[in-house]
Amino acid sequence: MEFAFYLSGLVAVLATLGVITNPNPVHGVLYLVVSLLAVAMVFFSLGAPFAGVLEIIVYAGAIMVLFVFVVMMLNLGEAGVAQERAWLRPRTWLGPSLLAAFLLLTLSVLLWRGDAGMLMQRGDALTAKAVGTRLFGPWLLVVELSALLLLAALVTASHVGRLPTTPKPSSSDRRQEAP
Amino acid sequence: MLTSARFVALLPLMLVAASAVTVMLGIAWRRQHAATVAVTALGLSLALVAQVIAWQAGPVQTPLLAFDGLAMLGGVLILGSTLICAILSHAYLEQYRGAREEFYLLLLCAAAGGLTLAASRHLASLFVGLELLSMPLYGMLAYAYRERRSLEAGVKYLILSAAASAFLLFGMALLYAQTGELRFDVLLVELSGETGLWGLAGVGMMVVGLGFKLSVVPFHLWTPDVYEGGPAPAATFLATASKVAVFFLLLRLVLDVPGLQGRWLQTLLAILALASMLVGNLLALTQSNLKRLLGYSSIAHFGYLLVTLVVGDGLAAETGGVYLITYVLTTLAAFGVVTLISGAAGGEDVAALHYYRGLFWRRPYLTAVLTIAMLSLAGIPATVGFIGKFYIIALGVEASRWWLVGGIILGSAIGLYYYLRVMVTLYLLAPGMQRRDAPHDWGARAGGLVVLGVALAVIVLGLYPAPMIDMAAQLGGVP
Numbered sequence: 001m002e003f004a005f006y007l008s009g010l011v012a013v014l015a016t017l018g019v020i021t022n023p024n025p026v027h028g029v030l031y032l033v034v035s036l037l038a039v040a041m042v043f044f045s046l047g048a049p050f051a052g053v054l055e056i057i058v059y060a061g062a063i064m065v066l067f068v069f070v071v072m073m074l075n076l077g078e079a080g081v082a083q084e085r086a087w088l089r090p091r092t093w094l095g096p097s098l099l100a101a102f103l104l105l106t107l108s109v110l111l112w113r114g115d116a117g118m119l120m121q122r123g124d125a126l127t128a129k130a131v132g133t134r135l136f137g138p139w140l141l142v143v144e145l146s147a148l149l150l151l152a153a154l155v156t157a158s159h160v161g162r163l164p165t166t167p168k169p170s171s172s173d174r175r176q177e178a179p
Numbered sequence: 180m181l182t183s184a185r186f187v188a189l190l191p192l193m194l195v196a197a198s199a200v201t202v203m204l205g206i207a208w209r210r211q212h213a214a215t216v217a218v219t220a221l222g223l224s225l226a227l228v229a230q231v232i233a234w235q236a237g238p239v240q241t242p243l244l245a246f247d248g249l250a251m252l253g254g255v256l257i258l259g260s261t262l263i264c265a266i267l268s269h270a271y272l273e274q275y276r277g278a279r280e281e282f283y284l285l286l287l288c289a290a291a292g293g294l295t296l297a298a299s300r301h302l303a304s305l306f307v308g309l310e311l312l313s314m315p316l317y318g319m320l321a322y323a324y325r326e327r328r329s330l331e332a333g334v335k336y337l338i339l340s341a342a343a344s345a346f347l348l349f350g351m352a353l354l355y356a357q358t359g360e361l362r363f364d365v366l367l368v369e370l371s372g373e374t375g376l377w378g379l380a381g382v383g384m385m386v387v388g389l390g391f392k393l394s395v396v397p398f399h400l401w402t403p404d405v406y407e408g409g410p411a412p413a414a415t416f417l418a419t420a421s422k423v424a425v426f427f428l429l430l431r432l433v434l435d436v437p438g439l440q441g442r443w444l445q446t447l448l449a450i451l452a453l454a455s456m457l458v459g460n461l462l463a464l465t466q467s468n469l470k471r472l473l474g475y476s477s478i479a480h481f482g483y484l485l486v487t488l489v490v491g492d493g494l495a496a497e498t499g500g501v502y503l504i505t506y507v508l509t510t511l512a513a514f515g516v517v518t519l520i521s522g523a524a525g526g527e528d529v530a531a532l533h534y535y536r537g538l539f540w541r542r543p544y545l546t547a548v549l550t551i552a553m554l555s556l557a558g559i560p561a562t563v564g565f566i567g568k569f570y571i572i573a574l575g576v577e578a579s580r581w582w583l584v585g586g587i588i589l590g591s592a593i594g595l596y597y598y599l600r601v602m603v604t605l606y607l608l609a610p611g612m613q614r615r616d617a618p619h620d621w622g623a624r625a626g627g628l629v630v631l632g633v634a635l636a637v638i639v640l641g642l643y644p645a646p647m648i649d650m651a652a653q654l655g656g657v658p
Contacts, residue, residue, distance in 0.1 A: 138242050141189075142307050145295055148196055149311045151203065152288040156318030159281045160333070 007106050008041035011099050018095055025071045029064060030096040034103070036060040041103055045110075050128055188239040188246040191226040191254055192294050198222025199287035206280045216269045219283040223262040223290070230254045234653075242362075245300040245431070248654040252500050253297030253427035255650075256507050260419040261290040263511050263629050268412040270626030271522035275323065282322055282412070285315035289416065293424035302351050302361045305428065309347070309392070312421055313340050319413035320405060326527055332408030339391065339401045347388025353381030364435050382444065386451075392425045395485065396454040399478045403466075406474035411518035411528050414470060418477050418514060419507045426484060430499050433491045448489045452583060455482025456590035463597050470530040472597060473513055476556055479590055480506055483571050486587070490578040498570045500651030501644075505555070505567035508637050513552035515630035516545055519617045522626075532601065537609025542617055545627075546605050548634040555637050557598040558591055562641040566648075 015038060018031035036059045043052035086092075135143055181189075201218055205211070233239075234251040244250070265286055272279040292311025299305045317340070321333020355361060357378040358369040370378050387398065394402040406414045459479030466472040484506075487499040520535075521528040539546040555564035568591065575584040621627040640647050 139303070141241075141243055141295075142303055144196070145291070145304075145307045145311055148199065148288050148291055149307065149314055151199070152285055152311070152315040152318065155203075155281050155284055156315065156321075159278060159318060160321050160324050160330075162278070 002045075004045040004106050004110055005042060008038045008045060008103065011035075011103055012038035012042065015096070015099050018099075024092075026068065027092055027096075029067045029071055030093070031099075032067070033060050033064045034096045034099045036064065037100065037103055041106065044107075050131060184236065184239050185241055187229075187236050188233050188241075189244075190229040190233060191258065192291060194222055194226040194229055195258075195287055195291045195294065198226075199284055199291065202280065202284045202287060206284065210278070210280055212269070212272070212279050215280040215283050216265060219265045219287060220262060222287065223258055223265060226290075227255065227258045227262065230258055240300075243301045243304040244295065244298040246298055247431075249427050249431050249434075249496065249500075250298035252650060252654060253423060254294050256423045256503060257290060257293040257297060257420045260423070260507055260511060261286060261293075261416065263515070263633065264412050264416045264420070266625050266629045267415060267515055267518045270621075270624060271410065271412050271518050273522065277325075282319060285318045285322075286412075286416065289315040289319070290420065293420050296424040297427040299428060300363050300431070302355070302363070302366075306344075306348065306351065308424070310344065312424060313344070313392075316340075316413065316417060316421065319416065320409035322413060323410050326408075328408035328527060329410060330408075332405045335401055335408075336405050343388045343391035343398070346384045346391075350381045350384030350386075350388060353377045353384065357381060363432060367432070367435055379443075383447075386444075386447065389425055389429060390451065393422055393429075393481050394474075394478050395451050395481055396458040396478060399455070399459070402478055403462075403471040403474040406477075407468055407470045407530060411470070411514060411521050411530075415511065415514040415518065418473065418510050422477070422481065423503055423507060426481070426499070426503060429488055430496060433488050434496055445489055445491070448485055449580070449583060452482050452485035452489060453586045455479060455485065456586045457482075460590045460593040460597075464593065466597070467532050468530050469517060469532055469535065469601065470528065472532075472601065473510070473517075476594065476598075477506075477510065479594060480556075482590065483568070483587055486571055486575050486580065486583050489580065489583065490574055493577065494570075494574055496654040497648075497651045498574045500654050501570050501648060502567040504647050504651065505563040505640075508633055508640070509552050509555040509562075509564055512548055512630060512633045512637055513556065515626070515633060516549045516552070519545065519621050519626055519630060522617075532604050535601070536604050536607050539606045540609050542621075544622060544631070545617060548630055549605060550602055551634045551637050553598040553602050555641070557595050560641075561638070563637045563644070563647075565641060566644045 012035050015031045015035035019028045019035060022028040022031060036055060040052040040055035040060065043049070043055060198218060198221070201222070202215055205215060205218060230251065233246065234248075234255070238248065239246045265283060268282055268286070272282060289312055292308050292313075292315070294308075295304055296308030296312055299308050313336075317333050317337045320336050321330050323329040324333070351361075354366060354370070354377075357375055358366055360366045360369055370382070391398040391401075405417070409417065456479050459475050459477075459482055463472050463475035463479070466475060484499065484502055487495045487502070517528065517530060521530070535549075538549070551562060555562035558564045558568035568587070572584060572587055575581075575587065617627075618624075622631065
């Protein structure tokens with residue numbers, strides 16, 4: 001199992017390098033998806049399948065797809081279509097696909113050998129129930145505080161992202177109105 | 180399990196969170212600035228009372244939080260300064276065009292984060308608390324986002340703070356890999372035996388992350404810009420409650436395991452302290468903007484405060500407590516005046532020193548408050564700042580840390596120059612140019628009364644410091 005850990009770790013590092021060196025946001029996001037999948041593999045190889053599955057469903061599945069959609073929607077218009085065509089060249093998707101294929105290979109070799117359970121790191125596999133009882137038992141406070149954190153983030157985003165509905169008076173007007 | 184003792188200890192946090200939710204629901208229903216402020220102030224006052232009651236009830240430990248003396252004093256300071264920030268924001272946001280109520284929601288969320296951080300004894304609560312403290316601050320700093328500088332301050336703080344959080348998380352991961360433990364007390368005991376290379380790297384990275392939040396040299400580059408650009412109440416919160424929470428956390432880390440800090444960590448902290456005192460004071464010399472000047476001065480003050488962490492035993496806890504009380508009171512007074520003057524009209528904050536030229540001839544009482552704050556920051560006797568500085572120097576002398584004592588004395592001498600420069604400006608003859616000013620009835624409003632009260636406390640506690648010292652003495656620390 002150790003080889004899976006190191007190989008996935010390598011993929012994660014390479015994919016993340018791809019994220020930060022890529023000038024195009026969509027390409028960067030694709031690499032980020034691969035990086036998150038690789039991290040999920042790391043979790044699997046460490047014997048934490050629950051965390052791995054969550055990583056795939058939540059990050060790679062939901063959040064990243066949202067990222068891709070948003071980034072793509074920002075590039076509308078004629079130039080956008082030309083851009084899309086340019087993106088379909090193999091240069092764009094080859095890197096992420098190669099890395100993803102590598103991950104798939106690692107996973108299938110693991111499954112093929114069929115001894116995944118025996119070679120896992122020692123310790124019990126974490127179940128959803130165990131995570132749930134832990135989160136909503138002694139760690140309830142952290143869950144609640146995270147909710148507050150998300151509320152603050154949401155309010156910040158909605159306030160700063162607000163567009164002026166009516167033309168605002170310029171600052172010199174405001175100054176004259178003030179007593 | 181939620182026993183009654185734990186309930187009492189957690190009550191302040193719950194009250195703050197509950198008022199945040201109430202404010203949110205209120206905004207959804209109907210926007211009402213005055214009512215929002217009233218709910219915020221009521222919630223914070225109740226939480227303050229609950230915090231004092233919890234302090235009387237004695238220390239409580241939960242798996243994630245430790246409600247010991249440090250957490251209690253930290254909670255009182257955080258809640259008190261948040262309350263004052265809320266009242267000042269009312270004065271400041273009166274003239275703001277646009278949504279005003281969200282500011283209080285963010286303020287309450289940040290206060291909850293501060294309470295968690297000051298009480299945390301587990302890496303998880305540390306991280307969540309720190310993020311809950313920082314996340315609303317991005318919004319508060321960028322609140323007047325139509326002003327370029329405010330937006331710049333928010334984005335700058337967001338990016339640099341995220342980098343610092345990444346350092347902190349990486350450090351935590353390394354420490355976890357080394358020890359397999361997330362609770363501070365066990366973690367630090369494990370580390371004090373055989374540190375190892377990864378442990379060293381982990382501690383170093385955590386110092387970087389927390390040093391950023393305290394804006395200690397060399398992680399201070401964001402401070403002046405953010406202080407200058409952010410709306411005055413947000414900068415006030417950043418300078419007081421946010422820093423208090425982080426510092427109390429560091430104090431707990433150091434006091435938990437006195438033998439932990441091998442020589443290298445002590446040396447590292449001593450170098451950071453010395454650099455902060457000197458660089459902070461030297462850079463403040465040439466500033467012509469009051470908020471920037473206060474930013475650099477806060478860097479220097481946290482340099483002085485780091486001395487308590489370097490010494491780390493004996494009177495360190497009491498000294499840290501006393502100094503923080505003095506620092507918070509003084510900073511609130513100074514920023515309060517800036518807030519009151521800036522709040523009168525929209526646009527950027529009034530912070531350039533030339534606006535303050537001749538303030539005495541127009542607003543004598545407000546000038547008196549600012550003068551008291553400057554004297555206290557400089558550490559002149561008969562103000563509360565003197566008591567704090569006296570404590571720090573006594574601590575340094577007792578521990579024979581002569582380099583640090585020399586640094587404090589040199590820093591204070593430099594500091595005196597630029598604090599006096601501000602004061603001289605206040606009393607010069609006013610120029611004839613157009614300027615902005617506090618409203619005429621500022622003294623009769625809540626914001627004005629609070630600022631006057633804080634200034635009075637600076638003087639009274641400077642002459643009769645016994646109550647403050649008693650409060651800080653409960654932190655223990657004397658073996």
